Every structure is written in C-alpha cells, then in structure tokens.
Amino acid sequence: MSERDYRLEKLQQYNKKFGTAYPAHSNRSHSIAVLLQQFDRLTDQTVILAGRLRSKREHGKLTFAVIEDASGTVQLALSQQQLGVDLYQSVASWYDVGDIVEVTGQPFTTKAGERSLLVQAIRLLTKALQPLPEKWHGLQDEETRYRKRYLDLLVDQDLRNLFVKKAKFWNSIRQFLLTEGFLEVETPVLETTPGGADAEPFTTHHNALDIDLYLRISMGELWQKRLMVAGYEKTFEIGRQFRNEGISPEHLQDYTQMEFYWAYADYQDTMKLVERMYKHCIMETFGTLQFTIHNFVVNFDQAWPLLNYVDTIQQYAGIDITAASVTQLQQRCEQLHIAIGSEQVNRARLYDSLWKFCRKQITGPAFLVNHPVEVSPLAKRLVDQPHLVERYQVIVAGSELGNGYSELNDPIDQQQRFIEQAKLRTAGDVEAQRHDHDFVEALELGMPPTSGFGVSERLFSFLADRPIRECVLFPLLRPKINVVDQTLVEFSAGISRAAALDWMTTTVTDVNLQRHMLATEALMRALAERFKVVAVEAWGIAGLLHDIDWENTTPETHSMVGADWLEQRGVHPAIVAAVREHNYHHNLPPSSLLSKCLMSLEQLTGFIMAVAYVRPDRTLATVEAKSVKKKLKDKAFARGVDRAMIEQCQQLTGLTLDEAIAVCLKAMQAIASDLDL
Numbered sequence: 001m002s003e004r005d006y007r008l009e010k011l012q013q014y015n016k017k018f019g020t021a022y023p024a025h026s027n028r029s030h031s032i033a034v035l036l037q038q039f040d041r042l043t044d045q046t047v048i049l050a051g052r053l054r055s056k057r058e059h060g061k062l063t064f065a066v067i068e069d070a071s072g073t074v075q076l077a078l079s080q081q082q083l084g085v086d087l088y089q090s091v092a093s094w095y096d097v098g099d100i101v102e103v104t105g106q107p108f109t110t111k112a113g114e115r116s117l118l119v120q121a122i123r124l125l126t127k128a129l130q131p132l133p134e135k136w137h138g139l140q141d142e143e144t145r146y147r148k149r150y151l152d153l154l155v156d157q158d159l160r161n162l163f164v165k166k167a168k169f170w171n172s173i174r175q176f177l178l179t180e181g182f183l184e185v186e187t188p189v190l191e192t193t194p195g196g197a198d199a200e201p202f203t204t205h206h207n208a209l210d211i212d213l214y215l216r217i218s219m220g221e222l223w224q225k226r227l228m229v230a231g232y233e234k235t236f237e238i239g240r241q242f243r244n245e246g247i248s249p250e251h252l253q254d255y256t257q258m259e260f261y262w263a264y265a266d267y268q269d270t271m272k273l274v275e276r277m278y279k280h281c282i283m284e285t286f287g288t289l290q291f292t293i294h295n296f297v298v299n300f301d302q303a304w305p306l307l308n309y310v311d312t313i314q315q316y317a318g319i320d321i322t323a324a325s326v327t328q329l330q331q332r333c334e335q336l337h338i339a340i341g342s343e344q345v346n347r348a349r350l351y352d353s354l355w356k357f358c359r360k361q362i363t364g365p366a367f368l369v370n371h372p373v374e375v376s377p378l379a380k381r382l383v384d385q386p387h388l389v390e391r392y393q394v395i396v397a398g399s400e401l402g403n404g405y406s407e408l409n410d411p412i413d414q415q416q417r418f419i420e421q422a423k424l425r426t427a428g429d430v431e432a433q434r435h436d437h438d439f440v441e442a443l444e445l446g447m448p449p450t451s452g453f454g455v456s457e458r459l460f461s462f463l464a465d466r467p468i469r470e471c472v473l474f475p476l477l478r479p480k481i482n483v484v485d486q487t488l489v490e491f492s493a494g495i496s497r498a499a500a501l502d503w504m505t506t507t508v509t510d511v512n513l514q515r516h517m518l519a520t521e522a523l524m525r526a527l528a529e530r531f532k533v534v535a536v537e538a539w540g541i542a543g544l545l546h547d548i549d550w551e552n553t554t555p556e557t558h559s560m561v562g563a564d565w566l567e568q569r570g571v572h573p574a575i576v577a578a579v580r581e582h583n584y585h586h587n588l589p590p591s592s593l594l595s596k597c598l599m600s601l602e603q604l605t606g607f608i609m610a611v612a613y614v615r616p617d618r619t620l621a622t623v624e625a626k627s628v629k630k631k632l633k634d635k636a637f638a639r640g641v642d643r644a645m646i647e648q649c650q651q652l653t654g655l656t657l658d659e660a661i662a663v664c665l666k667a668m669q670a671i672a673s674d675l676d677l
Contacts, residue, residue: 380407
C-alpha cells in the first residue's frame with residue numbers, strides 16, 4: 001500500500017469520526033510571527049494558530065510537533081494529559097506531516113528555553129494526501145523543480161523569500177515614481193501593430209473581430225507617447241510583455257517590464273532620475289548597494305560613469321564602426337568568433353553583435369551613451385552629431401539592465417526611420433520594427449520633448465545572482481507528454497538470470513562488490529513486487545548487473561561502459577537505460593520507475609551491509625530499520641554513501657525513506673546467507 005493509500009484511509013476514518021477534513025473556515029487568532037513577537041504578553045492567554053504540520057516526534061504520552069505558516073514556525077507540545085486519551089491518540093492515528101491544522105493552546109517556554117504552544121485542542125483544516133519530500137534540495141532535475149514549483153516553494157524558505165523581495169523590488173520602483181509625480185497607466189496588451197522594440201512578437205487571433213493580433217513587445221511605448229501627445233506629462237506602466245525569442249539565463253518570452261515617459265525632459269534628465277531610482281530600489285529591496293553578480297564585484301554606491309558606444313567597441317573589439325564598411329564589420333565579427341546569422345548582415349545588426357561581445361567585459365554600473373542611429377530607430381539625434389542619438393543603457397555585470405533615450409518627436413524623421421526598418425524586414429530581419437502609421441499621425445499633432453526609460457525583471461535576477469527562470473514563480477515549460485513506462489509492463493530482460501549471474505561472477509572479482517550486486521538484485525525484485533510490476537525478474541537483473549563495469553572503469557565513465565556492454569549482449573533497452581542513468585554524476589534524468597529506483601536506492605544496500613558489519617554478531621537478522629535510519633544521520637559513518645541521493649527516493653519513487661529502508665532490509669535479510677551476513 002502506498003503512502004497516499006494510507007492517508008486516504010486516515011481521511012475516511014477522520015471524516016466518519018469528526019466530520020470533514022476540509023472545513024471552510026479557520027478560527028486563527030494570531031500568526032506565528034505575532035505570537036512570537038508578543039509571546040511574553042500572551043503566556044496567560046489562549047491563542048489559536050493555523051499552519052502546516054512540518055514535523056512530529058512522539059514520546060509516549062507526549063508529542064512534539066512543529067507547524068509553519070507564512071510568517072514562521074513554532075513548536076507544539078501535545079500531551080495525553082492535556083488533550084485526553086481519545087484526542088491525543090487521534091493525533092497519532094489521523095494526523096500526518098504535511099497536514100494543515102488548527103491548534104488552540106497557551107504559550108509556554110520549555111525547560112530547554114524554546115518558546116512553544118501547549119495544545120488544548122487540534123483539528124484538521126486540510127488533509128494532505130501526498131507526503132512532503134524528506135529531501136528536495138539535492139534534486140538534480142531542474143525541470144521537475146519547475147513543474148512542481150509549488151513543492152519547490154513549499155520546502156525552500158529561501159526561494160519563498162526571493163519572491164517576497166521581488167514584490168518589494170517592483171513596489172519600491174512604483175512608489176519612487178509616484179513620489180516623483182508620475183501617473184501609473186495601463187496600455188493595450190493586444191496590438192494590431194507591435195512596436196517600441198526590436199523583437200519578434202507572438203501572434204494570436206481575435207474571434208469577435210476576426211483579425212490577427214500581436215502580444216505587445218514593449219510596455220506600451222508608442223501608447224505612452226500618444227499620452228504625451230494627449231497632454232499627460234509623466235506616465236509609467238509595470239506589466240507583462242512578450243517576445244518570441246530564445247531562452248537563456250537572461251531571457252524569457254513573457255516577463256515583467258517597467259517603462260516611464262517624461263515630457264519636457266531629455267535623456268540627461270532621466271539618466272539622473274534612473275540612477276537615483278536604482279539606488280533607492282536596490283537599497284529598499286536588498287539593504288545593500290554592494291553585490292557579486294556573475295563573478296563581477298559591483299558597487300552601485302558611486303557616481304556612474306559614461307561609456308561611449310563607438311569608443312567602447314573600438315577599445316574591446318579593435319574596430320572603428322563609424323569608418324568600417326559592412327564587409328569589414330562582418331570580417332571583424334568572424335575574427336572575434338562572433339556568431340551572426342544571415343539575417344544580421346546589415347550595419348545595425350553588426351553593430352549590435354560587436355557591442356554584445358564587448359559588454360561582457362564591463363563591470364559597471366555605467367551608462368552607455370552615443371549610440372549610432374541605426375540601432376536606435378525611436379531615439380532623437382544628437383544636434384552636433386546627427387549620426388548618433390540621445391540614448392543611454394545601464395550596464396551592469398556584462399549586461400544591459402535598462403534602456404532610455406530622448407524620444408523622437410519629429411514625425412518626418414520618424415516616418416523615414418520606419419521606412420528604413422521596413423526595408424530591413426523585407427530583407428529578412430524578423431526583429432526590425434513595423435511601420436506604425438497611426439503613431440506617425442499622432443506625432444504630427446505635436447508631442448513635446450520627451451524622454452523615456454524601460455527596465456525589466458532581468459535587473460532583479462542579476463541582483464539576486466540567479467538565472468531569470470529561477471526568479472519567475474511559474475516559468476513556462478513544454479507540456480509533459482505521458483509516455484508508457486516500459487518497465488511497468490511485462491518485458492523480457494534479454495538475458496537469463498543464470499547467464500547474468502555467471503557474467504557477474506566472472507567479471508567482478510571483489511567479493512564485497514558481488515555481495516552488493518546480489519543485494520541490489522534482491523532489493524529491485526522486492527521493489528518490483530511492491531509496485532506490482534509484472535517483470536520482477538527483469539528488475540532483479542537490472543540490480544544484479546548495475547555495477548558490472550565498476551572494476552574496469554573510473555567514476556567518470558562508470559555506468560556508461562556498463563550500459564554499452566549490456567547493449568552488446570542484447571539486454572533490454574529499459575535495463576540498459578537504467579544502468580546508464582543510475583550513476584547520477586552524469587546528470588541523466590531517470591527515464592523509468594526502474595531507473596528511479598536503481599538511481600536512488602542502490603547505495604542503500606551497501607549502507608545496510610555496513611550497518612551489519614559493525615554489529616557484534618555481524619548479521620542482518622538483528623539489524624532494525626530504526627538503527628539504519630539513525631546511522632544515516634551520522635555523517636561520519638559510511639562517508640562514501642551519498643545520503644542526499646538515498647533521501648531522494650520519495651521524490652523519485654513515491655516511497656518514504658522509512659518505507660524504502662523497510663523494503664530493502666527485508667529483501668536483504670531473505671538472502672542473508674548469500675551475503676555472508
């Protein structure tokens with residue numbers, strides 16, 4: 001019976017005796033944080049807490065437990081004397097770690113000095129049918145963490161705190177701009193003409209209007225400029241935008257962005273505002289202005305220098321882009337091993353490719369200024385250098401973390417630049433901007449001198465020094481395709497047990513390794529029976545042969561060679577894959593339940609043998625599951641065993657650690673004579 005089945009039984013028993021385990025209301029009177037803050041004042045009062053049961057330790061007629069809510073954790077003391085025999089026994093019978101409970105009691109301090117709650121009453125608010133993992137942080141499959149993000153957040157307090165900081169990050173920007181007199185606005189997400197950035201949009205269809213539309217690629221840049229035409233002078237928007245481009249540690253397809261626009265100001269005015277805004281926001285969110293980001297040591301607490309776009313490329317790439325031809329620019333990219341696609345062979349894209357090469361060497365914070373007009377189709381030209389524009393980018397740790405400029409408000413110039421962008425699109429540049437005729441018409445009404453700026457959540461991910469996907473609550477993943485697990489149906493191992501045993505005994509010379517492989521065979525057979533798998537013998541053969549190459553390989557090649565040997569012998573591909581994948585150092589995600597069991601639990605057999613060896617009688621018969629678990633907690637014992645991998649058994653197989661130990665111990669005790677134990 002699985003852990004879920006046990007919990008379902010408890011749920012049914014609880015419902016019969018006490019009513020629903022999913023009531024609609026809680027009587028909680030205090031959060032845990034408030035209880036601890038006001039603890040001394042509350043010691044003579046009755047308080048009601050609610051939260052998730054994180055641990056439970058029974059000591060006869062006394063049970064200690066820990067519950068957690070969003071504000072913190074506190075210890076509970078539940079005694080038979082206080083609760084009465086029936087209610088106390090119900091805690092053991094129907095309450096599991098992971099359940100959400102409501103407890104009523106009085107605060108008190110234990111003899112050890114721990115602030116606790118002496119429980120007078122307890123009831124279920126939510127019965128958890130799935131157990132919490134005993135160990136999650138060692139999980140190597142990043143995709144699983146993202147797919148089960150709720151579980152990742154539930155067990156990782158640091159990750160939960162990250163998103164509290166992220167909320168504070170955006171709120172500090174919002175409050176800063178409101179204080180500066182900006183008006184928060186909302187602009188369309190669905191557009192007939194996407195604009196405001198060089199990016200490929202997502203497309204959709206509007207059924208009622210029967211037209212194709214685009215998801216916006218900027219935070220309403222052209223819309224906010226229309227608002228400047230309409231008479232507003234300071235606006236900003238924080239929201240989601242969408243770009244159909246590649247995934248990287250710095251890029252997402254849908255992400256949060258802020259853009260503001262300020263009439264009667266130029267790029268030098270907003271540059272000063274941005275520096276103040278960044279310093280304010282960073283200090284409010286992180287409490288410091290000193291960071292280590294991607295191995296760059298960055299200090300925001302200084303005046304930010306100006307870097308010249310053309311001069312910086314000259315310095316780091318060794319070419320004067322203003323004097324070079326397109327062919328020379330392309331040749332220099334090739335010399336520097338800068339990859340460029342065929343659609344990028346134009347001056348604007350070559351400039352950008354060279355700059356991206358150079359920026360990786362800049363620590364910052366700094367403002368990059370004096371961009372060529374070719375890479376800034378919406379920025380105003382410099383009066384004395386019309387081939388350059390009034391634009392700046394915030395450069396930090398080798399990346400661009402903010403972009404602003406004096407907005408182009410000359411409708412004739414804007415029209416011409418849209419025409420040039422259209423030519424680039426015709427030539428194959430899918431990221432070139434589209435011609436927005438309505439926007440040009442709005443400019444003809446007159447837009448005052450305006451400066452705008454935008455920053456995305458990439459800034460937050462850099463400050464947190466984490467990949468940007470890690471800083472999104474629920475990053476987008478491909479739908480999971482359910483593939484039939486071949487190891488759960490009847491299949492032939494492709495080699496008989498007798499032939500496998502003969503191969504193992506003739507190839508493996510170390511007696512202890514032979515015993516480990518026999519023990520793993522017994523474990524895998526027992527697990528197959530536990531999961532009601534038909535191909536019990538095939539599972540056993542996988543365990544018997546899993547370390548067939550150990551004496552002939554290094555840890556770096558182990559299991560890869562063995563898998564090749566099995567393949568050459570005609571062993572079933574599912575067993576070959578399990579043997580290859582069980583060496584988790586290769587970072588190969590387990591492709592079947594057989595593989596998951598072998599990966600997480602084969603080391604448990606060796607550990608149990610080590611426990612038996614240190615007993616006075618050196619026998620498995622007297623080894624108890626609780627002593628195995630106790631030894632697992634002793635890091636000095638059997639140091640070569642990867643405990644983190646064993647503790648992943650629940651996440652990979654659904655078996656709790658206690659269940660896995662019990663199954664393994666019973667299987668090994670059944671063949672104790674073969675193991676000389």
